[in-house]
Amino acid sequence: MNVKVPTIKKQVFDLIIRDGLVSKAALMARLTITSTSLSRLLEELLTDGLILASELGRSTGGRKPILYRVNPDHRAVFGLEISRFTSSIGLYDLNLKPLAFERWKMDERMTPETLVGKITQIAERMMSDFHIDRNKVIGIGIGAVGPLSREDGVMLKPRYFPARGWIDVPICDWLEQRLGMPALLDNGANTAIIGEHWALRNEEVEHMLYVHAGVGLRTSMMSGGQIVRGAVDMEGSFGQMIIQTDGPRLGDEGNYGALEALVSIPALEKKIRSQLKLGRSSTLMGIPPEEVQFDALRKAYLQKDAFITEQFLQTATYLGIGIANLINILHPEAVILGGPLVNVDKTIYETVIQVARSNIYYSPQYEPKFSQGQLTEDAVTAGAAIMLLQDWELN
Template identity: 30%
Template sequence: MPTSPVWNSRPKTRGMVLDLIRAARTISRIELATTTGLTPPTISEVVRDLMTDGLVVEAGRGASTGGKPPTLLRLNPTARYSVGVQLERNTCVIVVVDLAGRQVARTSFRGTAQMPPEQALPFLAAQVNATLDAAAVDRARVLGVGLVSYGPQDRHAGLLLTPQPTEEWGDYPVAPRLAEILGMPVLLDNDAAAAAIGEYWIGTVDPRSTYGCIYMATGIGGGVVVAGEVYRGSSSNSVEIGHISIDVHGDECPCGNRGCLENYSGPAAVVRQALELPGLTDQLMLDPTTTDFLTEFARIAAAANAGDTQARHLIEQSARYLGCAAVTITTLFDLDLIVLAGPSFAVAGSIYQTLIQQEVDRRTFARRAHPVRVVPSVNGSDAAAIGGAVLVLQSELTVGRARADDGPAPPAAEMRSAT
C-alpha cells in the first residue's frame, strides 16, 4: 500500500492526472508536473500506479529541449470500456466506447416504451449483451452502463420520477434492476446532461469553457458544463429548458407548469401543428393517431429542407422558440457556446442552428462582452448514448479502479455518487 502523502487524496490526484493525459492525447511526466503543480516524484508515483492498472502506456519520445527527450504517455484505449444506453420513448440506442471515448459498437431498435419495465429491462439487457458480444469486448474490462433518459429522475436511487410513457414506469428502480440483470454497475442520468458532457470528453470544446447543450429528441432538455463538470443543482434535475414557461397563460403541462417551451417548440408540438394543416398532413401522409413523434417530425423537417412553405414555417417557428430558450440559458449561465444535440436536429439542424444563432446574437445580455457560438454536436443523433458511456468513464477518472492491494472496486452506489 503506498504511503506517500499524495495517496491521502489518491482518487482526486489520480483522476486529475488521468484526465490531463486523456485531454492532451500524449504528454510527458514533466508537462504533467508543470500543469498540475505536483512534484515530479509525485507524478512518477501516480503514473506508475496508472500504468500498473494498464490505463496508461508509454508512447515514444517527445522533442528534446536540450537534454534527454522526454517519454510521452497516453491512454491505453482498450484498458476499459463502457456502455451507453439512450432510453427514449420511441427508440433505444446502445453504444460501446473505449477509454478514449471512441465508439467501437452501436445498435438501435424500436423503443421499449409500450412494454412494462419487467419486460423491457430484460430485453434491453439482452441487447446490451449482444452488442458487447458482437464487439468482442471482455466484460472484465467493462466499467458499467450509463442509462440516460428523460426527467425528472432520482439518479442516485436510479428512479424515473415520471409516469411516462406509462404509469408502470413512474418510481420504478430502472437502474438497480438493470444492474441486477446485467451483473454490472448502472448509472442513471439525464439525456441532455449526458449529451453535454460527451462533447467535452471527445475534445471538441475548450476544457476551460462554460457551455450549454440543447438536446431535442421527443422532448427538449438542456445541460450546462462548467470546466468539465455538469452543473447538477440540488437534485440533478437542472436546466430543464423544455419546461421553461414562455406563456404564463398557456395550457397546463403534465409537469405542472403552464406554457412550457416543449409544448410550443418540441417535435410533438410541431407534429400537432402540422396535423392542423390538412394539405400538409395529406402531402406528408402524417398519422394523426401515432405516438412516434420522432418519425413524423422527421418528415416535416425533410419537407422544410426541400422548400415546402408550410413545413418550413413550422420548423422556423420551433427554432425561434428554441432561440428564446437559448438566450435564457446563455443569460443565466453566461455561456460562450451552445451545442445542438439529439435525433430531432438530424434533418433540419441547419435551420435550427441559423435561427438560434440569430436570436442569441441579437438578444443575449453579454453579447458585447463575448460572442456565443451555436454549433451542432459532433456526436449527432447518438449524443445522449455516447454521453451516457462517457459518464461511466468519467467515474473512472473521479474515483479510479482500486489496485489489487487496495481492496475491491467501488460498488455501484458509490460509482453513482461519484459522477
C-alpha cells in the same frame, strides 16, 4: 450528495486519457506533486497495465522524454441512452473509441422490462464479439429521460414513453443484476454535455449550455467544467419557462404558456392536427389528422410543404427566444443544440440561432459559439460512458 475527490493516481490517469499522449514534464506542470511521487504513480499505472510508455518525444536539449498513453485494451465501458424516441448502447475502449454501437426505436412494446432484456442481450453479444471478459468491463453509464433520482438509480415518472410501466423504474439495480457490473445513472442532457465537453477538451471550454429539443425540452449547464445541479432534478425545467402568459398548456400538467407547450414534438403534432381539421392545405391531407406523426411532418417539411414549413419555423422561432433567455441569464461560452426537432434540417437550426442571436442582451460584444456538437445524436451515449469512466475509482 457526496462528491468524490479523485486520488492523485486517478488524476494522473485522467490527464493521460484527456491528453492522449503526454510527457512526465507536462503532467508535473498540472499537478501539485513531487517528481519522485509522480514517477512512482506512473510506474504503478504501467505495472497495472492501465497505461503504456508509448514512444519518445522531442528533445529540448537533453534525452528525449518518454511519452505515456492509455492502454485502450486494458478495460472497456458501456454507455447507454434511454430516450422516448430512440435508445442506444455503445461499447467503448479506454480511449473512449466506440467498438460497437446499436440504436433502436422505442415503441409501445418497449416496456422497462423489455428494454432491460434487449440491453442485456445486446451487451452480451458485444462483449462476445470483441472477446472482452465481463470483469474487464468497468460498468455501464446511463443517460436517461428525467425526472430521475441519480443517487438511487431510479427513473421516476418520465412522460410520453410509448409503452406502459415507466414509473419508478430502478434501472441501475436491474442492469447491475442482469449484467453483473456497476451502473450509474444521470439525466441524458447531463451525459450529453459531458460528452460534448470531452469532444471539445482541447478548446478549454469552461462554460457550456446544452439544449435538446424533441418529445420534451431538456437542458444542462456546465460552469467551470462542472455540471450545474440544483436542489431537485432540473432537466425539464427549461420547458416550463413561461414565454406567453395566456398561452396553451401541454397535456394536463405544467405551466400555461410554457415553452414546452409551444416547442416540442407533442405540441407541434397537436397544433398541426388541429389546423388540418380546420381544412389547412397540406400534402398530409390524405392522412387522418389524428394519425399524423412526427415522421410524416419531417418528410413533409423536407418536401417543402408550405403549411408544415410555416409551423416548423414558428416552433424554431419560439425555441430561439427561449434559448436567448437562458443565454442572458447564464452567459455560456458555447451553446450546443440537439434533438429531433433541431436536426430535421439545417434551416431549422439556423432559424433557432438567428432568433437567439438577435435577442442576446450584450450582443455583439458578447456572443457564445453555437453548434450542433461534435458527437451530435451519439452525445448522450458517449457521455454516459465518459461519466462512468470519470467516476471510476482506481485501486
